[in-house]
Amino acid sequence: MNITVRIWRQHDRAAAGRMVSYGVDGISPDMSFLEMLDVLNDQLTAVGDDPVAFDHDCREGICGMCSLVINGIAHGPEALTTTCQLYMRHFNDGDTIDVEPWRSQAFPILRDLVVDRSAMDRIIQAGGYISAPTGSAPDAAATLVPKKDADRAFDAAVCIGCGACIAACPNGSGMLFTGAKANHLGVLPQGQTERHERALAMVNQHDAEGFGGCTQIGECTAVCPVGIPLDMISFLNADVLSALPRKQD
Amino acid sequence: MEQLFTVGEPIQDAKAPAGPLQDQWEARRFGAKLINPANRRKLSVIMVGTGLAGASAAATLGEAGYHVKSFCYQDSPRRAHSIAAQGGINAAKNYRNDGDSIRRLFYDTVKGGDYRSRESNVYRLAEVSSSIIDQCVAQGVPFARDYGGLLDTRSFGGVQVSRTFYARGQTGQQLLLGAYQALERQVNAGTVEVNTRHEMLELIVINGKARGVVVRDLVSGTLETHLADAVVLATGGYSNVYYLSTNAMGCNTSATWRAHRKGALFANPCFTQIHPTCIPVSGEHQSKLTLMSESLRNDGRIWVPVKAGDTRAPGDIPAAERDYYLERQYPAFGNLVPRDVASRAAKNQCDSGHGVGPGGRGVYLDLADAIARLGRDAIEEKYGNLLDMYQKITDEDPYRVPMRIYPAVHYTMGGLWVDYDLESSIPGLFVIGEANYSDHGANRLGASALMQGLADGYFILPNTINDYLAKNPVAAADSSHPEAVKALDTVRGRLERFLSINGSRTVDSFHKELGAIVWEYCGMERNAEGLEHAVGLIRALKEEFWTDVKVTGVNEELNQTLERAGRVGDFFELAELMCIDALHRAESCGSHFRTESQTDDGEALRDDAEFAYVAAWEFTGEDSPPRLRKENLEYHNVELAQRSYK
Ligand SMILES: Cc1cc2nc3c(=O)[nH]c(=O)nc-3n(C[C@H](O)[C@H](O)[C@H](O)COP(=O)(O)OP(=O)(O)OC[C@H]3O[C@@H](n4cnc5c(N)ncnc54)[C@H](O)[C@@H]3O)c2cc1C
Ligand code: SF4
Ligand code: FES
Numbered sequence: 073m074n075i076t077v078r079i080w081r082q083h084d085r086a087a088a089g090r091m092v093s094y095g096v097d098g099i100s101p102d103m104s105f106l107e108m109l110d111v112l113n114d115q116l117t118a119v120g121d122d123p124v125a126f127d128h129d130c131r132e133g134i135c136g137m138c139s140l141v142i143n144g145i146a147h148g149p150e151a152l153t154t155t156c157q158l159y160m161r162h163f164n165d166g167d168t169i170d171v172e173p174w175r176s177q178a179f180p181i182l183r184d185l186v187v188d189r190s191a192m193d194r195i196i197q198a199g200g201y202i203s204a205p206t207g208s209a210p211d212a213a214a215t216l217v218p219k220k221d222a223d224r225a226f227d228a229a230v231c232i233g234c235g236a237c238i239a240a241c242p243n244g245s246g247m248l249f250t251g252a253k254a255n256h257l258g259v260l261p262q263g264q265t266e267r268h269e270r271a272l273a274m275v276n277q278h279d280a281e282g283f284g285g286c287t288q289i290g291e292c293t294a295v296c297p298v299g300i301p302l303d304m305i306s307f308l309n310a311d312v313l314s315a316l317p318r319k320q321d
Numbered sequence: 322m323e324q325l326f327t328v329g330e331p332i333q334d335a336k337a338p339a340g341p342l343q344d345q346w347e348a349r350r351f352g353a354k355l356i357n358p359a360n361r362r363k364l365s366v367i368m369v370g371t372g373l374a375g376a377s378a379a380a381t382l383g384e385a386g387y388h389v390k391s392f393c394y395q396d397s398p399r400r401a402h403s404i405a406a407q408g409g410i411n412a413a414k415n416y417r418n419d420g421d422s423i424r425r426l427f428y429d430t431v432k433g434g435d436y437r438s439r440e441s442n443v444y445r446l447a448e449v450s451s452s453i454i455d456q457c458v459a460q461g462v463p464f465a466r467d468y469g470g471l472l473d474t475r476s477f478g479g480v481q482v483s484r485t486f487y488a489r490g491q492t493g494q495q496l497l498l499g500a501y502q503a504l505e506r507q508v509n510a511g512t513v514e515v516n517t518r519h520e521m522l523e524l525i526v527i528n529g530k531a532r533g534v535v536v537r538d539l540v541s542g543t544l545e546t547h548l549a550d551a552v553v554l555a556t557g558g559y560s561n562v563y564y565l566s567t568n569a570m571g572c573n574t575s576a577t578w579r580a581h582r583k584g585a586l587f588a589n590p591c592f593t594q595i596h597p598t599c600i601p602v603s604g605e606h607q608s609k610l611t612l613m614s615e616s617l618r619n620d621g622r623i624w625v626p627v628k629a630g631d632t633r634a635p636g637d638i639p640a641a642e643r644d645y646y647l648e649r650q651y652p653a654f655g656n657l658v659p660r661d662v663a664s665r666a667a668k669n670q671c672d673s674g675h676g677v678g679p680g681g682r683g684v685y686l687d688l689a690d691a692i693a694r695l696g697r698d699a700i701e702e703k704y705g706n707l708l709d710m711y712q713k714i715t716d717e718d719p720y721r722v723p724m725r726i727y728p729a730v731h732y733t734m735g736g737l738w739v740d741y742d743l744e745s746s747i748p749g750l751f752v753i754g755e756a757n758y759s760d761h762g763a764n765r766l767g768a769s770a771l772m773q774g775l776a777d778g779y780f781i782l783p784n785t786i787n788d789y790l791a792k793n794p795v796a797a798a799d800s801s802h803p804e805a806v807k808a809l810d811t812v813r814g815r816l817e818r819f820l821s822i823n824g825s826r827t828v829d830s831f832h833k834e835l836g837a838i839v840w841e842y843c844g845m846e847r848n849a850e851g852l853e854h855a856v857g858l859i860r861a862l863k864e865e866f867w868t869d870v871k872v873t874g875v876n877e878e879l880n881q882t883l884e885r886a887g888r889v890g891d892f893f894e895l896a897e898l899m900c901i902d903a904l905h906r907a908e909s910c911g912s913h914f915r916t917e918s919q920t921d922d923g924e925a926l927r928d929d930a931e932f933a934y935v936a937a938w939e940f941t942g943e944d945s946p947p948r949l950r951k952e953n954l955e956y957h958n959v960e961l962a963q964r965s966y967k
Contacts, residue, residue, distance in 0.1 A: 084878065102603045110608055110829070117827050117882065122874050125881055127396065129569040131609045133710060134494055135400040157713045182540050183879040190517065193397050197509045201502035202461045206381040206779055209452070209459035213416060216470035217463075226463040226488060229495060233399055257461050 073099040073165040077112065079124055080172045082181055089181065091170070101161035105148065106131060106138065108160055109171075126185040133157040133297065136232035139239070140185055141172040146236035146295040154234065154297040174239035178246070178282045189235050191281040192249060199273030200253045202263050221259050228255035230298045237292030237300070243284030248292040250274050251304035254311055271311035325856065325901050329948040332586070332937055336741035336785075337441035342427075342958055346445045349741065350784050354791035361386035364790050365549040367534055369521045369576050371398030373493070373771060374754025375555030376500035377778030379515075383507030385783060390547055391504070391513055392536055394520045394571055394884075399501040402557055402569040403774060406493025407614035407707065408477060409485035410771040412450040417474060421482040423447045428959055429480045430769060433659055434734070434762020435911035435927060436961050437589070437935070439954060441741055442759050449780045450772050454486055456779055460499040464488050475619060476657065477767035485768045490614055490707045496771055500778070519545075521576045522815075522887060523808040524552065524583045524750070527798055531580075531750035533805060535812045539884060542877040546800040546809055550790055551749045553782065554580060555774075558733035558755040560593065562892045562899065563844070564836025566730040567599060567612040573888040574895050577737050577756050585745040586937035586950060588738035588758035590895065591903035594765055594912050595845050596731035597663035600714055601683040610729040611714060613686070613707055615767050618656045618663070620691035620700065621724070623647050625684050629674030635685055635723045646670060654966040661764050661912045661925070662966060664728035668845050669923070671727070678725040685723035692720065728845065732770060734761045734912065735902075738937040738952070742785035743777060746937075749793065751786055753777035758935070763911025816876050819886045824869030828885045831866045832892070835859065839896050843903050848916045852904040856897055863893040898938055898947060905949065908932045920963075929961050 074097045082089030096112045103111075106128050113123035129137040138155040142148035148158045163169065171185065179187040217225075231252035238246045254271045257263035263270070279285075286305055293302045338348040356364070364387050368379045371393040379391045393401060413426040426447035431438060454472070458464065464486050465473040476483045488495035507513040518539040525533035525546065533548035559574035560566035581587045598613045624643045631638065647666060648655040658666075667684045670676060677683050692700050697720060701708070708719045715725070736758040737745050743759070745752050754774040761769065798805065842855035866889070874880045909918040909925035910932070918926045935952040 100604055100606060103606050104608070107606045107608050111606065114827050114829065117871055117873055120871075120873060123882055125879055129395055129400055129571050130402065130405050131570060132405060132611050133713075134491070135395070135402070135404050135569060136397075137395060137400050152709075153713065157710070159713065159716075161716060186879060189396055193399075193505065193515075193517075196502060197505040199509075201506045202459070203506065204456070204459035204461075204503075206377070206384050206456065206503055207783065209455040212414070212454045212458040212464075212472055215458060217466050218470050219466045219468050222463050222466040222470075225461070226495075229463050229488075229498060230491060232494075233397065256463070260461050260463065262459060262461050 075099055076168040078170045081184055084183055085180055099160050103160045105158040106156050125183045128156055131156040136234035139174050139234055143170050146239040147297055152297055152299055174235055176238050176244040192233055195250055195274050195277045198277035199270040202257055215261055225256050225259050228252045228304060231300055236295045240291040240295040245286045246278050246283040247286040247305045248300055250278050251308035252300045254308040255304045258311060268311050268315035271308055272315035275312050324946055326946045327948045329950050332950045332952050334740040342444040345441055346448055353788035356787050356791050358386050367547055367549040367552045370555030372401035372403035372557055372754060373497055373500055373774035374778045376504045377775050378753055378782050379513050380503035380507050381779055381783045383512035389513040391515045392519045393517055396517050398504060398515055402572055403497045404494045406771055407490045408616040409487035409492045409768040411484050411768040412454045412486060413447055414451050417483050419482045421484050431959050433766040434764050435964055437910055438760055438762030440958055446760050446773060446776050449776045453775045457496060457499050462495045462499040475616060490704055522812045524580045525805050525808045526583050527804045530748045535808045540879050544809055544812055546805045548798050550795055553751045554756050555754045556756045560730045560733055562896050563730040563840050564832050565610050567610050575888055575891045578891040578895055582940050585747050585750060586738035586939055588935050588937045589735040590899045592734035592763050592912055594660060594732040595664040595728045597660055597667055597728050598726045599729035601678055601725055601727040617686060621686040621688050622690055623656055623684055623686050625670045625675040651966045658966045665845055667728055683725035683727045686726045687723035732765055734765055743782055751782060753782050763913055819872045822870050824871050826869050828870055828882055828889055832889045834862060835896060843900050846914050846916050847903045849904060852900045855900045859897050902936055906932055
C-alpha cells in the first residue's frame, strides 16, 4: 500500500506547530500503525530530517503510552483499540491519514505527537489509592469479596490511563478516567472507608488541573480502548455528593 | 581466537546467616541494624525504575520515612513494563489444599531453575510469597474470585499444584497499579519524588560506594546528577538485546550495564528465557513480539500435523493426523512442561518441517477441546483480552481456528550479581526485580517474576537496606563532587559522539542486525563454533555502528533517536558478554541449551561437577577480556537431579 500521512509537527512546547504531509510507500496490511510510522521515520532519517516524535512503549495495548488522534478520532477508527494495536489492514491504498497529538488544555504538547499527561498522575496522588500500609496486611482470604463486586472493580481497574477520553471530550473532561478509579476502589470492601473522601479529593484535583466539567456527551467512552462505561461517572458523582455534606460540618 | 576471558578469584555471598533454611531470613532481619524513624528522614535513596520492584520498594521505603528519589523513562510510573504481565503470580498459600507449601514452592523453583540458583534466596522468596497476596488484596488489587468470594487460582507451567493468583489476563497491570497507587500515596505524603521521562545513563561511585546517578531529562535533554546515601536499580530485563522480544520498546540494559562498567559484577548473562507461546513473526517490519500467556496451556492443546509440510487448513486435519507432541513426549506434564522444554520442542517440530503458518515457524495452540468442555463463555472469561489481542494482530478468530504460536525471547534470568541482601558487588548499590540475577537460576517458572519483583520491593530490600545505611554513614556530596562531574562528562561525551558520527545507517537497522545475530547464535540453541563466530560478528558490527550510525538532531531537545542510540550502544557490549558466558558454560542447563551437551533423547544435560556455579563477570576495561568470578553453589536441602518432566 502507498499512503499519505499528514502529521502535526511542533518542535517544542513553546514553538508553533503545523500539519506536514509525507508519502509512505510499500506499507503491508500486517503492519501496525506505529510500524508504519517507524517506516516513515527511517525515511526521514535517511534524508537527514528529524523523525516524528511519538509516545509508545509496550505496543500491545496495555501501558497506555501510545496516544494519537487518527483522522480526528483518539486511537483511530477501530473500536476498543489502542493506537499501537491498530493495523494498516484497516486502511486502503492511496488513503490520506491525519495524525495529531492528544489535544487538551491540560495536556501541553512537548514535541510533535508527544504530550504531557502528568496531570493524570496528580489526580491519583490526590487520593486514588487505599491507604493500606506496606509490609503488613491481614490474610488475603480474610476479606471475602463477592464475585460480582470483584468483577465490577476489575472492569473499572482495566483503565490504562491513556487519556483518550480527555482528548476526545469537547470539554476536555477527565471524569471517565477519574470515575474508573473511584469505581475500582469504591466497590471493594477494602476501599469503603475512604470512599467518599477519595472521590472528592480526586475531583478537586481534576478541576484544579484545568480539566473541564462533564456534560454527559459520551465521546469519552466511545474512544476508550478498554470500554470504560459512562456510568462510572455517575458513580463518581454520587460519591462526591455523599462526601460534600460531611465536609461542611 | 584470542583469549576471550580470564578467571579471577571466586566470590561468595557473605550475608545469609548460617543455620537451617527456614530460620535464615528471620535471623537476618534480627541481625540487621535498624534506624530510628527520626533519622530515616535524613537519609535518601535513589530508586531507578517504577515497575513492580521499583514502585513497591519506593512506596515501602517512603512509608518507612526515607527520602526517595524515583526515576523512570516513561511519562508515568504506571507504564513500567510490569504492566504487561498477563498470566499470574505464584504464592504458597495452599488455599486449594493440594499439597502446596513453602518448601514445595522452594523446591519447584530450584528444580525449575535447573539447580543454578542460591538455596537461601529462593527459600526466602517462597517464604514471603504469601504476604505479597495479602498486601495486594489490602491495596485493592481485584484478583479473580470464585462464587464464594474466595480467591481463585490456576496452575502454570512446570508445577503440579494450583498456586497462581491472577486478575484475568492482566495480572501485571493490576499488581502494578496497586504498587503505583501506593507510590503516588507517598508522593502525596512528601516522602517520594518521582521523576518521569528521565533516563539513567551513568552511576556515580564515590570512595567505592554507590552514591548517585546521572540522568538525562528526556524532554529537554538536560543532564542532571542526583546524589543520595544509596542507589537501587529496579530497571527490568535486557531481552531487547534480541531486538524482537515480548518486552516494551524502551526496555534496556543501560542502567545495569553502566553499573557493570563501574564495577558491579554481571551474573549469568546467557540465561535468557524463550517463551513458548508468542504470536509468530509476520514480516520484516515487525517491531516487537506479543506474548500469549502460557496460562493458555492449561486449556489449550499444542499440536502440529503428523505429516511434514502439510499445508491443509487446521480444521481439515483429522485427529489421527495431528501430533500432540508435548502430551506424547511428556505424559506426566503434557502441555504444562516448563518453558525451555516447550520452546525447544516447538523449534524441533518446525526444524523437521512440521511447522505451520507463514514460513513454517509456528505450531497450533488449540482451544477447541476446552471450548467444547467448558463452553465459550468460560474461556472468554479466563482469556478474553488475550484472545482479542490475538485477533487484532493476526486477523484470525482463535475461538474458531487454532492459534499459531512460536517461541520468543521474554525474560532474562541473568542480571547484576547480588548477595542475600540484594546488594551488588558495589557497596550501596542494590538491585531488585528482573534487573538482578538472583532467584530463577537457569530458567524461571511462570508467574514467578511478579512474585520476585514484589518480594524484593515490599519485603526484602526494605529489611536489608537499613542495615547498609545504618553501618555506612557517608559524607554529604553534591553535583560538584569530582566523581559526579566525571560521570556527567562521560555521559556528555558519549552523547556528543553519537551526534557527531553522522553516518548512513539508522539506529534501528543496527539493532535489528545485532538482534538477529544474538538470536541465531545465542538463542534457543547454542554451540561453541556458533558462539565464537557470533563474537566476531558482534565486534565487527559494533565497529560499524560507532562509525556509521546516523543520529539526527541535537541533545538539547526531545530526541528519541538519541535515546535509542544510547541503548543500542550498551546492548552491543552486553551481547558480546552473553556470547562469552554461553561459550564458557559448556553444559546445558535450563534455558541454556548447548547442542554439545544433551542426553540420548535430546534433553539438556547438566554438568554439575564442572558448572554448579554462578558465573559473575567483572568488567576490566573496554578492550580487555572480562574476568570470570565464580560463586559456587552448594545444595544442602535439595538433591541435584536430572530434571525430568516425562
Ligand atoms: C509480556 C510479558 C508478560 C509477562 N507475564 C508474566 C506473568 O504472567 N507472571 C510473571 O511472574 N511474570 C511475567 N512477566 C515477567 C515480569 O513481568 C517481569 O519480569 C517483571 O514485571 C519485571 O519487573 P521489574 O520491576 O523488575 O521491571 P520493569 O517492570 O520492567 O520496570 C523497569 C523500570 O525501570 C525503568 N527503567 C529502565 N531503564 C531505565 C533507565 N536507564 N533509566 C531510568 N529508568 C529506567 C523503567 O522506566 C521502568 O519503570 C511477563 C513479562 C512480559 C514481557
Ligand atoms: S478511561 Fe479509557 S480512555 Fe480514559 S484513560 Fe482510561 S483507558 Fe484511556
Ligand atoms: S504502546 Fe502501550 S498501549 Fe500502546
